[in-house]
Amino acid sequence: MTMPEMARLLMITRDQVYNILNQKRNKGLFEFVYIADQRRITKESFERWHAGQEKYCKLCDKPESEIAAMERKQQEMEKPRLQVDKTKEVFTLQEAAVLLDVTYKDVRKLVLTGELEAKKYGTKYLISKDDIKWFVFQRELEREN
Known part of the structure; x- marks a missing residue:
């Protein structure tokens, strides 16, 4: 079993899995095997560990209503991608990030370094x-060369 598989089974993060594996009280409980140079946990040692603890519940042991509630919560946390009206004449940094398919921080960095032209109005930049279009054109030329 891989660490991400264990995380999905327990509905926790990979970091939490590594914390479990590194806890002193769990040292020696888990048996590891190497498959294609990747460390894996044996299912038997996972089941032994799981039976001996009460904090974590496997996904298959949870009632359907709880699983559905957890899935809804996860979907709510995932923000929908910003919809941009491409017919506008000027765009905010967030909208430019969507149009250029980069992060907001990347667009801000491009503006601050002068690679992307923008006008500052108060505290906001508008592009x-x-x-x-000119920035995209330049990037395409750079890729061709």
Whole structure:
């Protein structure tokens, strides 16, 4: 069993799995095997550990209503991608990030370094449609060369 498989089975993060594996009281409980140079936990040692603890519940042991509630919570946490009206003449940094398919921080860095032209109005930067088109055009030329 891989660490991500264990995380999915217990509905916890990979970091939490590694914390479990590194706890002193769990040392020696888990048996590991190497498959294709990757460390795996044996299912038998996982089952022994699981039977001897009360904190974590396997996904298959949880009632369907609890699983559905957890899935809803996870979906709520995932923010929908910002929808951008491409017919606008100017865009905020967030909208430019969506149009350029990069992060907000990347767009801000491009503006601050002067690679992407933007006008500052108060505390906000606005980027014109033409400047975004020019930036994309330059990037495409760079990729071709």
